[in-house]
Amino acid sequence: MVDSQDIILKAQNISKQYRLGLVGTGTISHDLNRWWNRIRGKEDPYLKVGESNDRSTKGSSEYVWALKDINFEVKRGEVLGIIGKNGAGKSTLLKILSKVTGPTTGEIKTRGRIASLLEVGTGFHGEMTGRENIFLNGAILGMTKKEITAKIDEIIDFSGCQRYIDTPVKRYSSGMTVRLAFAVAAFLEPEILVIDEVLAVGDAEFQKKAIGKMQDISRGEGRTVLFVSHNMAAVKSLCTRGIVLEHGKIKFSGNIDDCLSVYSGNNSDSRMSNYKGKGIIKKAWIPKKNISFLDTLEIKVAFETNIEVKKLILGIVIKDDSGRELLSVNNKHYNQPNLNSELVKKGEVLIAINRLRLIPGKYSIDLFFGDTLVDLEILLDAITFQVSDNNNSFFLSKINLKNNPVFHENIEWGLQE
Amino acid sequence: MDTKVDPQDWLYTISPKRKLIDLNFKEIWRYRDLLFLFVKRDIITVYKQTILGPLWFFIQPLFTSVIFTLIFNNLAAIPTGNGVPPFLFNLAGITSWNYFSTCLTGTSNTFKANQGIFGKVYFPRVITPLSVVFSNLLKFGIQLLVFVLFYIYYVFFTDQVVLARPQLAMVLLPCLVLFMGLFGLGFGMLLSSLTTKYRDLTFLVSFGVQLLMYGSAVMYPLSYFKARVPEYAWLVEYNPMTTIIELFRYMTLGVGQFSWANFIYAGVISVVIFLIGLIIFNKTEKTFIDTV
Numbered sequence: 001m002v003d004s005q006d007i008i009l010k011a012q013n014i015s016k017q018y019r020l021g022l023v024g025t026g027t028i029s030h031d032l033n034r035w036w037n038r039i040r041g042k043e044d045p046y047l048k049v050g051e052s053n054d055r056s057t058k059g060s061s062e063y064v065w066a067l068k069d070i071n072f073e074v075k076r077g078e079v080l081g082i083i084g085k086n087g088a089g090k091s092t093l094l095k096i097l098s099k100v101t102g103p104t105t106g107e108i109k110t111r112g113r114i115a116s117l118l119e120v121g122t123g124f125h126g127e128m129t130g131r132e133n134i135f136l137n138g139a140i141l142g143m144t145k146k147e148i149t150a151k152i153d154e155i156i157d158f159s160g161c162q163r164y165i166d167t168p169v170k171r172y173s174s175g176m177t178v179r180l181a182f183a184v185a186a187f188l189e190p191e192i193l194v195i196d197e198v199l200a201v202g203d204a205e206f207q208k209k210a211i212g213k214m215q216d217i218s219r220g221e222g223r224t225v226l227f228v229s230h231n232m233a234a235v236k237s238l239c240t241r242g243i244v245l246e247h248g249k250i251k252f253s254g255n256i257d258d259c260l261s262v263y264s265g266n267n268s269d270s271r272m273s274n275y276k277g278k279g280i281i282k283k284a285w286i287p288k289k290n291i292s293f294l295d296t297l298e299i300k301v302a303f304e305t306n307i308e309v310k311k312l313i314l315g316i317v318i319k320d321d322s323g324r325e326l327l328s329v330n331n332k333h334y335n336q337p338n339l340n341s342e343l344v345k346k347g348e349v350l351i352a353i354n355r356l357r358l359i360p361g362k363y364s365i366d367l368f369f370g371d372t373l374v375d376l377e378i379l380l381d382a383i384t385f386q387v388s389d390n391n392n393s394f395f396l397s398k399i400n401l402k403n404n405p406v407f408h409e410n411i412e413w414g415l416q417e
Numbered sequence: 418m419d420t421k422v423d424p425q426d427w428l429y430t431i432s433p434k435r436k437l438i439d440l441n442f443k444e445i446w447r448y449r450d451l452l453f454l455f456v457k458r459d460i461i462t463v464y465k466q467t468i469l470g471p472l473w474f475f476i477q478p479l480f481t482s483v484i485f486t487l488i489f490n491n492l493a494a495i496p497t498g499n500g501v502p503p504f505l506f507n508l509a510g511i512t513s514w515n516y517f518s519t520c521l522t523g524t525s526n527t528f529k530a531n532q533g534i535f536g537k538v539y540f541p542r543v544i545t546p547l548s549v550v551f552s553n554l555l556k557f558g559i560q561l562l563v564f565v566l567f568y569i570y571y572v573f574f575t576d577q578v579v580l581a582r583p584q585l586a587m588v589l590l591p592c593l594v595l596f597m598g599l600f601g602l603g604f605g606m607l608l609s610s611l612t613t614k615y616r617d618l619t620f621l622v623s624f625g626v627q628l629l630m631y632g633s634a635v636m637y638p639l640s641y642f643k644a645r646v647p648e649y650a651w652l653v654e655y656n657p658m659t660t661i662i663e664l665f666r667y668m669t670l671g672v673g674q675f676s677w678a679n680f681i682y683a684g685v686i687s688v689v690i691f692l693i694g695l696i697i698f699n700k701t702e703k704t705f706i707d708t709v
Binding site: 010100105109112114119125127132136141 | 431535536706
């Protein structure tokens with residue numbers, strides 16, 4: 001049972017209707033019809049006719065529901081990821097949340113100030129200097145002059161544009177403008193922060209800095225964040241809970257890992273260590289419960305085919321929790337290239353990885369099952385597993401886990417003169 | 418953040434329904450720095466990379482007055498009143514007209530011009546037209562100063578008999594400026610709201626303002642118009658801007674006459690137009706991004 005006090009934002013029956021086609025033809029007649037119904041105390045006639053918003057199929061109505069009956073709650077300090085395909089209604093939802101446009105029906109109640117970051121650098125004026133723009137942009141985003149003055153040095157420092165700060169922004173490179181803009185946004189301090197895909201800006205170094213800052217905001221400072229992105233790795237590393245939108249409706253809401261698997265079209269319960277396939281791979285699992293660094297990792301794959309196959313090839317791809325591939329091998333790469341020289345229809349393959357060099361964290365395995373000619377079945381994220389930290393002698397000192405997915409325990413260090 | 422809040426007690430609600438006038442003054446007050454920064458931006462960026470810079474604030478009304486004096490007074494021989502230099506008469510009219518018309522044109526494209534910002538971030542929308550009115554107020558102040566300088570020049574440094582004298586009613590000048598501001602702002606907000614859906618109005622504004630100037634007694638006294646074209650005089654007479662400009666000239670130059678009825682008429686019309694503009698603006702700001 002959730003304490004109702006803890007809920008900082010509550011959306012009830014949020015719907016948003018849009019009119020398709022050209023605005024202009026028939027606008028006045030529809031407006032008059034609406035007005036005529038309203039003064040007689042009737043409902044808006046065009047509210048009834050909307051269809052669900054499926055981009056690819058042609059509908060008969062001019063009106064469409066970009067969002068329909070959206071309900072969700074956000075707890076204080078939670079980072080909620082909103083994911084969905086193009087046109088699922090993510091941006092519309094963000095626009096309503098950030099008060100840029102109103103909902104057609106329903107309401108959102110909040111217990112805190114909402115600041116939105118649908119774009120960085122909103123209101124930047126090319127003729128003004130970087131410093132002047134920090135003040136203007138900050139004020140547009142809802143900061144007071146006092147707040148900005150208190151933070152201006154930090155903002156300039158974070159942007160890395162010290163040298164150009166008193167030069168008009170029109171002389172900046174586009175990257176510098178974006179850095180400056182993001183720096184202002186990063187120092188916003190509302191209770192609720194709404195972010196659209198603004199992280200996809202700047203060079204790699206700055207993106208890393210930006211994601212780091214976002215993590216600080218959500219974890220360290222306990223801010224409530226609503227985050228929309230197509231960058232699954234970023235969503236996964238930032239968010240705790242998620243909502244999957246499809247055709248303007250909530251398709252799924254819950255744990256972020258489940259959301260991501262729902263979104264990627266894989267409805268398997270990825271937290272389980274064994275997977276029951278529908279096709280050729282009947283089952284794939286890791287028998288051992290507790291895996292730690294330098295253990296032997298055993299993976300078992302049970303299969304059954306309709307036809308008999310010779311020279312099976314089983315490939316595995318191990319990925320970390322942001323989807324980065326760490327290992328991509330199959331049995332051909334190793335000393336026993338032939339799993340079988342006889343024809344088989346069913347069996348069980350055991351893959352044993354000795355002295356596992358994966359540092360503590362979550363991983364998933366893709367399976368590629370086939371023969372020398374084709375892949376007969378590919379299962380993405382067939383197994384997920386966790387490497388735990390119980391043998392932590394190697395990780396006593398401060399190693400950056402993000403930068404070292406694969407760790408070598410015996411690298412020798414010595415000074416030679 | 419550990420303050421005990423009642424579960425029913427929400428800080429903000431986002432909903433489709435709105436009161437007729439839903440002005441959150443507390444919120445606008447919280448955004449006062451933004452208002453100030455917008456005004457600053459308007460002032461400092463307009464004449465960036467120009468040689469004459471802020472001098473343009475003076476040049477425009479001066480040249481217009483010179484032309485008006487040539488055409489309407491020297492050529493068409495419109496009388497400006499006993500002992501009132503036509504140039505000063507025109508400068509007074511243009512200065513006050515300029516404030517109104519810049520407020521009107523400046524605010525009338527609020528939604529269209531700020532689509533980019535409005536579509537991305539929320540702040541009380543009314544801040545934007547307000548900032549236009551305030552930055553124009555500053556320009557009006559500068560132009561008023563020019564007017565005063567020429568006044569002094571005419572009184573002390575020319576041989577002309579200048580009978581024009583500021584009147585006691587001048588203490589009401591701030592009210593008059595307020596009326597002009599409210600009128601321009603209200604009218605502008607009304608137009609900007611309607612243009613989001615019906616673009617036709619943008620065309621109307623640009624030449625409509627020019628036409629309106631001729632109907633607002635800027636370059637002629639109302640009494641002269643009444644004497645010469647009595648059948649259409651009501652058109653000019655009931656135009657609130659005529660009343661305001663006539664009052665402005667009476668206060669500063671002593672031409673025409675002052676009546677409380679006129680003063681109250683201008684005030685009431687301005688406030689009413691302002692309120693109508695505000696209501697429509699409020700209705701529009703929530704959904705304009707879908708129709709613009």
